[in-house]
Amino acid sequence: MRFINWLLHKCIVGLLGVVQKFLSVPTQTLFAGAGSSGQLARHMVAMGHQRILLVTDQILVDLGMAENIRKSVEEAGGELFVYCGVLPDPTTAIVEEGLAYYRTQRCDSILALGGGSSIDAAKGIAASATNGPVQSLVGILKIRQALAPLYAIPTTSGTGSEATFAAVISDAETHRKGFLADMKLIPLGVALDPLLLTGMPQGVTAATGADALTHAIETYIGRWSNDEVRRLSGTATRLLFDHLPRVYRNGQDVQSREAVSLASYYAGQAINHASVGMVHAIAHQLGGLYGTPHGVANAIVLPHVLDCYVEHSPEALAELAAVIGVGRSSQTDHERASAFVQATRDLLAQLGLATRLESFPTSDIPAVANDSMAECRLYPVPHWVSRAELKTILDKIAV
Structure with missing residues (x-):
């Protein structure tokens, strides 16, 4: 069954990738x-x-x-x-x-x-x-x-x-x-x-910032990423790590507000070329079932999905480590990817975002896993997460 799901995913994403290459993105x-x-x-x-x-x-x-x-x-x-x-x-x-x-x-x-x-x-x-x-x-x-x-x-x-x-x-x-x-x-x-944006509440600043960060990371590491996507999403990632904690602490910081807005915009542009990934596939289910704000759901899910990618597809995450200045060039891709994921956890913690979803009972895990995998077939993820891996991720965020 895992092979069939993987093959179906490869076929769908391959076909969508061909279509995507022929679509023209309008100039704004x-x-x-x-x-x-x-x-x-x-x-x-x-x-x-x-x-x-x-x-x-x-x-x-x-x-x-x-x-x-x-x-x-x-x-x-x-x-x-x-x-x-x-x-x-x-x-x-x-x-x-x-x-x-x-x-x-x-x-x-x-x-x-x-x-x-x-x-x-x-x-x-x-x-x-x-x-x-x-x-x-x-x-x-x-x-x-x-x-x-x-x-x-x-x-x-x-x-x-x-x-x-x-x-x-x-x-x-x-x-x-x-x-x-x-x-x-x-x-x-x-x-x-x-x-x-200066009057945006702290909680909204944190949740929407986490949403932008997820867009930036998922587009950078996805299979449809290219030089233009990496330029946009890499810049967005760096801006968010530099400025999101600042606007969370001080909502009146106009310069950082502008930087975070640009980061969100760049990450949105990257989506037009590279789509999103497994984090969104799971977050959409949590939002639909429990009304979890999308940015909050992304923040809860993101580190656990990235942990899985460290094991199976660390190269792009290692590049992002260099983008934000963590890890050392002498380290392996796995070590630098791990450093980036830890930095992501630290950033989300600074924003006061939840790490588990209290309204998500473990009894719902099978249904959420099924729907997440069905949606993920449409996304060019760097690693096809198995049902067992997905259930492990969901176990970590459920109550």
Whole structure:
């Protein structure tokens, strides 16, 4: 059975790898630094967008962020219409409501403001505006027409949704998560404004930072990694090790906030070329079953999956050790890979993140293992984790 699963994984990943090589990643316009959100808003008007739909949540409206964007748009000669109905894990109903408002106000473009939920909702609205119901777009490469013009201003640093070709929209009735994957979902422009991040709570900073770190590591060590991916994800990894503890301790550190935002963005770009891996395959199950925030789930799972890779595929992890300056060149790949994994554990500990999941009973391990392995067939992991290895990992994180 293990051989059959391994062979199926090889065939699926091989086929997806061929398809991926022929996909063109759109070029984005990037604004970064203090005040860049206003720059992006003015850029949209300069590009001819006169009636802009802002997709966000009520909290950011209450904080005044939407009003600041409105001022920038109106100063440039455009109009802003605010849809603030986004909730965590956006549903098809939210997309439909946002789309109805987009059409009622005769908008010509969409600007997402918020974390991954707002950006994913905006992607769903932009896609369904030109392609039909969002339910029909769930899957890989099902979006036929260009989206309504889409731009993004992330207010967290971790999901990378502002840079990636994916969106997650849950079915409003079944609550089953639907994954949309298409290069057309990549926003045309992005602003990484650290001034919007200084009030982010410590827990959110830690969890989203762990998410970005997982993206960076999994893309670097995956089988689809190449020179460009390693440049992006290696830079992201170094920036996160250098700056994430700083913004965790001091949320007002604008320079480090910007660095972490760039790291999340670079790691998101790397995903477009290299996908993710086993950590995400497990974390998605924990999120679906127990509502575990994605970054927290990644943080719990990441060190244990990396331990497994140290034994079977240490070379890329050894390279990452050099990227962050741990280990010695005289050591073996195995020793340097181990040093990197320990440094990762130390970083996550500095962020106060959990190491076990209290809501995960050991009785659920077989089901979680089955679903994780099924999802992992789609990912170019450096080592095919056996069912026994996976159960060992899950034993370490369950209560």
